[in-house]
Amino acid sequence: MYRTVLLWYTKELTVKEKRSLRVNIEFDHATLVRWSPDGKAFLIHKAVANTIEVYKISKKPDGTLASAIKALEFSKRHTEDVVGMDIASTGKYIITCSKLNDLVVWDLKGQVLATIELHLGSTYRARISPCARFIGTSGFTPDVNIWEVIFSKSGEFKQVAKAFDLGGHSSGILDFTFSADSSCMATVSKDGTYRLYDTKIEFEKGEDPHLLQTGPWENTTTANIALSPNTEVLAIAHGSSLSFYSTITGLLDVTIEDIFLGPITCLTFDAVGEYILIAGDRHIKVFQNITGYRVAIESATRKLTQKQTSATKERLEVLVEDNRKFLQAMGEKCP
Structure with a gap:
């Protein structure tokens, strides 16, 4: 019996006949999948075996995917379901973490670098920051x-040390995310609020993260969260619905309801923040980040009330006009 991982050639996503590479997972299925930073391999977490496997990718001369071959399987270290798996953007380490509060840091050959005992009651999420310097964990606390x-x-692993905490919520944190440059973080909690923090701090000197924005969200038992690359839009997936918030005003902009029959399981913005990709019901759907255009107008309008050089003022006015024209062409409301 086989379950599969499908790999897609993204340059063909706009064409009708899309090619994919089918990778069979023998007697098991993947619960988490992550690409290596160089795109030459991917990792999966196998549900039944509760282990990590690494697959090496080969490509055809035209750049399309040719094959994927299992290269390595890590030893089993978790007894409960893994809730987080990630690989550092530097390619120096991998993390896994189960709901049982056991965070394991691995090297790329499957050797354990460190094991951290968490104190979260039950762990919900574990992620690596885009800069690869930090690991974040959240759960019942x-x-x-x-x-x-x-x-x-010289590049040798030394240790994993506590840096700082994001505080302020009154209940467990369902999900959190880093901004693209790791300077901000956002959280969504069971207490019915989200929070946005400035994390570009001197934590070595005892400086705490600064709260930038907070607001209510439609509280559900599960949630997934994503920040646009410019940190101006916060997306929260709750159940089968997706809500977009302005981090400038803290207000809800729009909610797209009942996207899937089941819950949304994953979401992310593209590298420039023009689109958001969501997964659920064995499908991936792509939405245009319309909220981003409205928030850009709001942000530019606020800057125009401040003292600016003539060149900056002209650039902001053009930005406002262009975004308004786009929204009108799309039949969307303008601020």
């Missing part, structure tokens, strides 16, 4: 724990 992964100047 009302804080996100941030850990620093430290390497020597």
